[in-house]
Amino acid sequence: MKVIIIGGTGHIGTYLVPRLVEAGHNVVCVSRQQANPYSNNEAWKSVEHVTIDRVKAEEEGDFCSQIVDLNADVVIDLICFTPKSARKLAEALNGRIKHFLHCGSMWVHGFSEQVPTTENQKRKPFGEYGIDKANIEAYLHTFHQKSGFPVTILHPGHIVGPGWLPVNPTGNFNPDTFVRLAKGEQIVLPNLGMETVHHVHADDVAQAFIKAIENRDNAIGESFHVVSEQALTLRGYAEAMAMFFGQKLKLKFLPWEAWEKTVNSTDKEFTLDHIGHSPCGSIAKAKALLQYQPKYSSLQAIQEAIEHYFEKEGIKIHG
Secondary structure (H helix, E strand, C coil): CEEEEECCCCHHHHHHHHHHHHCCCEEEEEECCCCCCCCCCHHHHHCEEEECCHHHHHHHCCHHHHHHCCCCCEEEECCCCCHHHHHHHHHHHCCCCCEEEEECCHHHHECCCCCCECCCCCCECCCHHHHHHHHHHHHHHHHHHHHCCCEEEEEECEEEECCECCCCCCCCCCCHHHHHHHCCCCEEEECCCCCEECEEEHHHHHHHHHHHHHCHHHHCCEEEEECCCCCEEHHHHHHHHHHHCCCCCCEEEECHHHHHHHCCHHHHHHHHHHHHHCCCECCHHHHHHHCCCCCCCHHHHHHHHHHHHHHHHCCCCCC
């Protein structure tokens, strides 16, 4: 089949595009062509590249027509962030494709209620990103029910892999937390460190998209979580990483009101967002209907990414 992947040179596309090629699909990668995949793969040589600046094309009103003109069987949209954008593309493609796959987010749920969170938990999103992703999901499902639009929505957790930093045990992206753990130095966690983060390797997200295409009848009209088998508490995450570095964990805890004063505003906002959501997603539905089986645990995905980062930066891992 001819598969268009919108935003194919980023985190997910780095792994998804080669998987699509290896599965025998004719792949068209639509992007601004301002970034390269995080890793090289011979499969990229057989990919057709189409340069479209989505933001600019949407402003000019011809993005959807450009996608339609590519005459795909399957369209995978990895970079849709507003309901308006989703609506215009879905309406333009309706009746013209066999399958449309949208990359959502675990953030559609808002805070966790019962864990692990299942896909049917009532949506209570907060923050612009989560609210927009939840509204996109609601629109696409409604459009499917009204018109038969063949949509599947996949909700990844914290995507990680070699080439970018994972959410760390303090709930933000500051690499100093990992450096301190590697040196056996004390780190400070907010509250009691029992909030959760739920990572997923980008290759497992790619796997889920492939599985959804291969199990189309089970996937159409559905949403699926795409995360690792288990979430991590911040405390458990910190302990596991200290062990990974060959160090003994040195922890200190502070109430949020005191902890937030120890970090910069960027780290504070990321941590508040992550612990406020404290995602812990079930993948039972994806396993049953898509045969999704993550290759990486949260820790395995994180550790691979950190090894890559430390090697790149010349930081000694094990003490």
